[in-house]
Amino acid sequence: MFLAEVCLLTNDVLRMAEFYKAVLNTTSDSDDEIHQVIPISGTGTTLTIYNDGKEKNNSNQNMCISFTVEDVDIEYERLKRLGVNIIEPPITRPWGARNMHFCDPDGNHIYFRSFSK
Template sequence: MNKTNLVSLRIITSDIKRLVKFYEQATEATAKWSTDDFAEILSNSFTLAIGSNRTLAFFGEGTAEPAANRSVIIEFLVENVDDDYERIKDLTHEIVQKPTTMPWGNRSLLFRDPDGNLINFFTPVNEQAKNKFA
């Protein structure tokens, strides 16, 4: 077993209340706020942390830039991506890809959060993909 375990992903934003509300609605989970500048969406396997750009003062100038990501996809395993699409399409202004079955066996919905970060909601649909996430 690897001694290094990924436990969270942090998004830096200039509008933390808006972004936390979006992720609460998208994931149907309630965020845990530590301060006015930091909140977390917790799941059984992972934490999505959301920090305001004011938290960057602790890391040093220029370490991160809100709403500048075009290389990371935040992925959520969901029970039924088609059902979630009906809810998500009214939550975001940018559906990148409606639910589509991918060659590797996941049915996938791609959309962007208010800061432009790419999100993938997916449901395994073939046996190989289902076994991977069982």
């Protein structure tokens, strides 16, 4: 068994999809206003952005998404150049992960992390 997809429900699919394509440094063939699928390179997992027609309050308090990256410090500099609002810059945690924290346009909490080799 493996995690195949994470789906984020939103009021604005285009804005969220563009944000994630930029942050994840990827592209997709999707440009739909209702449903977009963004493949996560090399994982077999996809991130889906979907508007199910119900108004969202963007009060997401119970989940976060973490992505393992090669070098969180390099990603930090790249995301700053993209204008991403960083909540916490890279910091090494007691368990060995070096991670940073930011939010997407709907307020979902996102972490990029890397592990020392």
